Amino acid sequence: MPKPPRTRAAALTATALLLSALLAGCGDDGSGDEDLTAQELSWKDCPAPSQAQGGGGSPSPLPDDGTWQCATMKAPRDWDDPKGDTIGIELIRVKSSGDESRRIGSLIFNFGGPGGSGVTTLPAFGDGYEKLRTRYDLVSFDPRGVGRSEPVLCANDQRLDAYFQQDSTPDDGAERTELVDSTKEFNAACEKNSEEMLPHVSTTDAARDMDLMRQVLGDDKLHYFGISYGTELGGVYAHLFPGNVGRAVFDAVVDPTQNAEQGALGQARGFQRALDNFAADCTSKVEDCPIGDTAQDVKDRIAKLLKDLDSKPIEGIFPRQLTQSAATNGIAQALYSKEFWPYLTQGLEEAYDGTGRTLMLLSDSMNGRSENGEYSNIAAANISINCADDKPRYTPEYVERKLPEFRSASNVFGDFLAWSMLSCTDWAVAGAADHPDVGAAGSAPILVVGNTGDPATPYEGARRMVQALGKGVGVELTYRGQGHGAYDSKNKCVQDAVNGYLLDGKVPTAGTVCS
Template sequence: MRALRFTSAAVALTLAITACSDGGDDPEKSSAPSPSASAPAGLGTYYSQKIDWTDCNGGFQCATANVPLDYAKPAGDQLKLALIRLPAQDRSRRIGSLFTNPGGPGGSGVEFIRSTGRAFGADLRSRFDIIGFDPRGVGKSDPVRCMDGPQLDRFFATDASPDDQSEVEKLSAESKTFADNCQAKAADRLPHVGTVSAARDMDVLRAALGDQKMTYYGASYGTYLGSYYAEQFPQNVRALVLDGAVDPRESSTQTLVEQSKGFETALRAFVADCVKRPDCPLGTDATAAVAKIAALQKQADRKPLTNSRDSRPVTESLVTMGIALALYLKELWPTLRQALTQAIQKGDGTFLVALADQLVERDQNGTYSNQTDANMAVNCVDKPNPPDVTTYKKSVDEATKASPHFGSFVVWGGLPCVYWPAKAKEKPKPITAKGAAPILVIGTLRDPATPYKWAQSLAAQLDSGVLLSLDGDGHTAYLQGNPCITKATDQYLVTAKPPKDGLVCR
C-alpha cells in the first residue's frame, strides 16, 4: 500500500460542485514580458516551444511538450509530457491556465481532468483553461514500466503483515524483484523521475503555455509537487492550492508511519458511523466493531476469502487494501459496509478485491496502469531510504503499534526502496518558498492518506502559507463539494487573494 494516492476512481464518485466565487479582477497585464524571456540557461528552446493542441473528444484538447531527461544536460535526451486542457468558457475574461495534479505519485493528470475537469467550480471553468498533465514517468509521459500484470498480482497478494522470518524473507524477495525489474527495464529514467525534476517541468509548461505566473491546484502528492515548485520558483507563483498536504520535512519511512495513523483515524470514523446503521455488519459497539475488522484480517491471513470476480484468493493484504480504498471517500462507506457484510457473513471477498483493484488501478482483465511502477519510482528517489531490512523493520514496528490495522501494510509496502538502484539526492527539509505570493494549504481533519497534521505543518513552514481546514472525512477537500471550501478556494484562484488564515469549514 505504498502510496499517497488520490485515485481517479474515487474522484469520479464525488459530489458535484457548486461554484460560489465572486469573479474578481483579472490580475494579469497584457504588457508583461514574454513568459520565456527569463528561461534558465540552456533551456530557452524548451521554454519557448509551441504547444500544438488538437481535439481529443468531449470538448477536451490534447498535446505533448518536450522536457530534458536530465536538467543538468539540457542538450541531451528528451522526454515527452502528455497534456490535456478544458478550454476556458469565457475567453474574453480568461485569466490563464490552471495547472493541476491529482496525486500519487503516479496518478495520471490527463485522466484526472478528463474525468473530473467539469467538477471544478464554475468560475474556474469560465476563466481558466483547466490543464492536466502526466508527470515524467507517468501515464503517457514516457512511462516507467517495471512489472507486468501477473507480477503485480503476486506483489500485492504477498503477505504485508509477516508473522515470522520466513514471511519477511518472502516479502523481501518480492520487493527485490520489483526493484530489479525496474533496473532492467527503466534504468536510464529512474534517476530522473523525482519531484525536483517534475517541478522544473511545470515551469517549462507554464512558459510554453504563455502564463506569466503559475496558478495551480494539487491534491495529495500534488501538494508535494506544488511545494517544490514554489521552493524552486517562488517568483513565479501566482496562486497555489495544496489540498491534502504532504509534509516535506518527514523521512520516507516516517511519512508512511504517519500515513498509517491517518488510515487508523479514518477507520474509527467509519466504524463510529457504521454502528449507528441497521445494515452495519460490525454490531452496535464501536470497540467490538474494530475488533471484528481485525478478526477478518486475521481470518484472511489464515485462509484467504473466496472471490467470484476471478481466480485470485483474497488474502489479508487484499482485504486491507479494499478497506483502505473505501476510506478515501465517505461516499464509499455504504459500499464498504456491503463488502464487509459479504466477507464476514459468507467468507466472500469479491467486493473487497474489487475495491482493492480500484486502489491500484487494475482492470478486471488483469492489466494495470503504470501507477504502481511510477509511484515506487518517484517515492524511492525523492528521499533516502533505510539501508537494509533490519533497519526498515524498526519503522514497521513503530507503525504497527500506532496503527494495528494498517501500520504493517502501509510501511512494508515501501520495502522495494531498500533495494532501489537509483538513490535519492535530496534529503527531507522544510519548504519555505521565501518570496512567494500567498499559498493556500487545505487539510481535512480525518483524512486517511494525508493526516491533518501535515497540512498544519506545511502551512507553518511556508513563509506565505495560509491554512484552510475541512472538519470532515475523506481524502482531500475541494472535490467533496463543501460550499465553504469551494467558495474560499475559487475566490483565491480567481483573485489570488487567500481566505483568512485558520478558516475552518464544516
C-alpha cells in the same frame, strides 16, 4: 508492498469504474540547441487512454463546447543537461468557458500519487471545476514516468497479480525472506525495463517540467491546484521558483517535514482515524449496523477477518483469492472517501460470509488494475518517484524494531505500512533527501487546505506545510470533514474560499474553519 498512494481523484476514478461491475508512450528522443521554451504545442483531440494511463474511453466533452485537447511537450530527459535528449510530457486541456477578456491564464492540476495520470483524471472530475473554468483554461499532465510521459514499467500483469497477492506482513523468517526477495525482484524489473528514466523521475524534475509548461502555455505566473502528493510537487515548485508562483491551492496536504518512515507512520494513524470514524458512523445510524454492534465491535471483527485471511484466504475474483494484503488494501481504498463507506460495509458483509469480491475490487482500484486484468503504471511510477525522492533505505531488521510503534498507531494498518518501508531497499537510484525543501520566501500567498478526517495525508501536515513555506506565504484553511481532500467534497465553505482566491485573488483569513 508500496504504501497507499497519496492520491484522491485518480484512486476514486478507478474505484468508481471498477465498482460499476457490481452494479503507450509518446517520447521524443531529440537533442540539439532548440529553445524548448519557444516550442509550440500541437493540440489535438485526445485519444483513448493507454494501458499505462488506465485504459477506458476518450474523455467526454464538458458543457459550453468544452472539448478536451491533448498535446505533447518536449522536456529535457536530464535537467542537468538541458540541451541533451528530450522526452515527451503529455498534457490535456479544456479552454476557458468565459469571456476572453476576463481569462486569467492556465490553471494546472496535479491530482497526486505520485504516479497518477492527470490526463485521465482531469476529465473525470472536470465538471466539478466548471466555475474555475470561467476564467482559466483547465490543464493537467502526466508527470514524467507516468502514463504517456515516458512511463516507468516494471513487472507484467501476471507478475503484478502475484506481487499484490503476496503476504506483505510477514510473521516469521521464511515469510520475511519471501517478501524481501519479491521486493528485490520487483525493483530489479524496474531497473531492467526503465533504466534510462529512473534517475530522472524525481519531484524536482517534475517541478522543472511545470515551469517549462508555464512558459510554453504563455503564462507569466504558474496558477496551480495541487491535491495530495500534488501539494508536495507544488511546494517544491514554490521553493525552486518562488517569483513565478501565481494563485496556488494545496488541498490534502503532504507533511513536508517528514521522512519516509514518519510519513508511513502518519498514514497508519490517519487510516486508523478514518476507520474509527467509519465504525462510529455505521453504528450511530438509526438502522442496525450490519457489521458490528458497537464501533469497537466493528474494528475487532475487521482485525479478526484480516488475521483469519493471513492463513486462509477466501474466494475473490476468479482465479484470485482475497488475501490479507488485498483485504487491507481494499479497506484502505474505501476510506479515501465517505462516498465509498457503503461499499466497505458491503465488502465486509460479503467477506464475513466467505466472499471477497467487493474488497478485491477496491484493492484492484488502489493498484491500478482494470476489470480486464491490465494494470496502469501507477504502482511502478509511485515506487520510482518515491525512491528517487526519499533518501532513507530501510532493512528488514529496522522494520521489525519499529513494528511495536506502528502497531500502536494502528492494529489494522500498522504492520502493512511498516513493511512498506522496504519498497526502496536495493533500489537502483539513490534518493535525493530525507524530506522535500518547500521554503518559498517571496512567493505569492498559497492557500493550504487540511481535512481533519483525511486518512492518506493526515491533517497535521497542513499546518507544517504552512510553517515550512515560510512567513507570509502559506494561508491555512481547515475543513472538518471525512475523506481525502476537501474541495471535491463539494463543501460550500471550502469551495467558496478556494474559488474566491483562484478567481478573484481574495485570500481567505488565515485559520478559517469550514464544516
